[in-house]
Amino acid sequence: MAAVDANAAALGVPRKQLMESSGNAVARAVRDVAEPGARVTIVAGRGNNGGDAFVAARFLEAFEVRVRLLGRTEAISTGIARENWNALQQSEYDATEVRDSRALDLDDPDVVIDAMLGTGVTGALREPEATAAEAINTTDATVVAVDVPSGVDADTGEAASGAVDADHVVTFHDEKPGLADLDAEVRVADIGIPAAAERFVGPGDLRTTARDPHAAKGDSGRVLVIGGGPYTGAPALAAEASLRAGADLAFVSVPQKVFEPIAGYAKDLIVQPYDADRLSPDQVGSLVETATDHDDVVVLGPGLGTADETLEAVEQFLEKFDGRAVVDADALSVVPEIDTDATLVCTPNRHELAEMGGPDVDDLRSATDEIASFAGDLGHVVLAKAKDDVVSDGETTRICRAGTPGMTVGGTGDVLAGLTAAFLATHAPLNAACMAPYVNGRTAERLARGDGLLASDLLDGVSGTLRGEYDD
Ligand SMILES: NC(=O)C1=CN([C@@H]2O[C@H](COP(=O)(O)OP(=O)(O)OC[C@H]3O[C@@H](n4cnc5c(N)ncnc54)[C@H](O)[C@@H]3O)[C@@H](O)[C@H]2O)[C@@H](O)CC1
Numbered sequence: 495m496a497a498v499d500a501n502a503a504a505l506g507v508p509r510k511q512l513m514e515s516s517g518n519a520v521a522r523a524v525r526d527v528a529e530p531g532a533r534v535t536i537v538a539g540r541g542n543n544g545g546d547a548f549v550a551a552r553f554l555e556a557f558e559v560r561v562r563l564l565g566r567t568e569a570i571s572t573g574i575a576r577e578n579w580n581a582l583q584q585s586e587y588d589a590t591e592v593r594d595s596r597a598l599d600l601d602d603p604d605v606v607i608d609a610m611l612g613t614g615v616t617g618a619l620r621e622p623e624a625t626a627a628e629a630i631n632t633t634d635a636t637v638v639a640v641d642v643p644s645g646v647d648a649d650t651g652e653a654a655s656g657a658v659d660a661d662h663v664v665t666f667h668d669e670k671p672g673l674a675d676l677d678a679e680v681r682v683a684d685i686g687i688p689a690a691a692e693r694f695v696g697p698g699d700l701r702t703t704a705r706d707p708h709a710a711k712g713d714s715g716r717v718l719v720i721g722g723g724p725y726t727g728a729p730a731l732a733a734e735a736s737l738r739a740g741a742d743l744a745f746v747s748v749p750q751k752v753f754e755p756i757a758g759y760a761k762d763l764i765v766q767p768y769d770a771d772r773l774s775p776d777q778v779g780s781l782v783e784t785a786t787d788h789d790d791v792v793v794l795g796p797g798l799g800t801a802d803e804t805l806e807a808v809e810q811f812l813e814k815f816d817g818r819a820v821v822d823a824d825a826l827s828v829v830p831e832i833d834t835d836a837t838l839v840c841t842p843n844r845h846e847l848a849e850m851g852g853p854d855v856d857d858l859r860s861a862t863d864e865i866a867s868f869a870g871d872l873g874h875v876v877l878a879k880a881k882d883d884v885v886s887d888g889e890t891t892r893i894c895r896a897g898t899p900g901m902t903v904g905g906t907g908d909v910l911a912g913l914t915a916a917f918l919a920t921h922a923p924l925n926a927a928c929m930a931p932y933v934n935g936r937t938a939e940r941l942a943r944g945d946g947l948l949a950s951d952l953l954d955g956v957s958g959t960l961r962g963e964y965d966d
């Protein structure tokens with residue numbers, strides 16, 4: 495929900511606007527359960543859940559409304575909730591702070607609006623919410639909960655002891671899994687989030703978890719690029735991109751013949767040669783073993799070429815490997831033929847997609863449904879690359895619009911494969927496959943080079959994009 499929210503804001507629908515819709519929806523629910531003139535007490539927490547109810551108060555002119563904020567004005571944790579609280583103060587609503595929850599007087603209400611805690615709740619109810627919840631649960635009033643009854647986890651349905659027992663729940667935008675088994679009437683209110691906020695990959699999709707300061711080397715991902723042979727730049731670009739996107743270690747497994755140039759490209763890569771001119775079935779056993787032992791995310795394909803023995807090796811690798819891998823370039827042709835327990839993200843361009851048996855079109859967006867069913871049949875995530883990328887696992891399908899025409903230059907796909915691998919180390923496959931083209935495309939946009947963009951330029955820009963510098 496927070497990701498969708500950030501994407502909506504990027505599309506020009508800021509959260510305060512959504513809060514206005516949420517509050518309006520809560521007021522509508524109150525009008526459905528009580529007659530004009532009824533006494534309505536709002537018990538608000540200090541987050542945006544409370545903010546929704548401050549808005550609701552303005553839409554309940556026909557009722558006798560009291561608003562009780564649990565805590566001080568200064569403790570309100572978000573700007574938009576505070577603005578809506580201040581609006582009530584300045585317009586002389588009956589809106590007061592409750593400094594001591596034992597002194598909370600609900601004032602014999604007909605309706606209580608529970609706006610203490612929404613999706614921001616964690617763990618057991620703390621004070622003053624615990625005492626306030628008890629007071630709410632002992633009234634005879636009809637209880638209308640905002641978004642989720644306070645103390646209930648919207649994701650799991652787990653209720654903290656003393657959680658609010660609501661009669662009605664007004665939740666926003668979409669069903670929440672944790673509300674399915676509640677003994678309450680649950681309504682989902684449309685709060686005006688554009689469908690595009692879910693369909694198009696946006697900045698909300700990049701909300702990554704901060705690195706744990708106590709993490710050990712490797713905890714943020716080890717990427718193993720199996721590539722090179724006829725080409726040398728591709729595997730190095732992929733491996734460097736994975737480091738830029740946060741992976742701790744990047745290994746490149748390459749034929750001895752190209753070891754020197756690849757090892758010379760970047761001192762950050764760990765280049766491991768095998769004794770051959772190109773990948774062949776001889777190397778498969780030890781590559782599978784290494785990748786499995788270290789739980790590596792593998793990138794299979796960049797610069798491998800299409801020699802028969804190489805494709806045979808790719809096939810054997812995928813049949814034996816049961817970890818996570820990004821399959822790109824020449825290795826893609828093998829995927830439809832094989833049975834694998836591995837979790838794959840396949841990154842075909844239009845031509846590779848057609849060769850794999852997917853739709854053969856220039857505008858991938860016009861073939862979104864076909865790509866989705868292709869991914870479903872394949873049983874892997876497909877990230878189909880073009881001006882607009884289509885990402886699908888067969889069930890969820892997203893579009894990534896980021897990028898520039900300059901990205902048709904060689905090597906941008908290798909960078910993408912490396913980014914995808916780094917994200918795959920720490921995120922679900924579909925999320926990783928959405929994040930990578932967004933970061934790649936946004937980076938190209940930020941560099942704002944038309945002709946003359948180099949794939950290696952993207953490497954320098956990736957960390958800035960991840961820091962959120964894409965809106966400048
Ligand atoms: N797209 C969205 O995400 C939208 C969210 N909205 C509202 O925003 C809510 C989420 O707002 P916030 O993220 O500000 O979070 P909440 O308002 O749910 O709660 C945050 C506050 O609760 C405190 N808290 C957390 N766990 C607690 C516990 N166990 N006991 C006592 N206090 C506890 C936190 O310290 C913080 O002050 C949603 O539930 C919804 O009502 C709406 O405004 C519309 C859009």
Ligand SMILES: [K+]
Nearest residue numbers: 608611642644
């Ligand atoms: K609530």
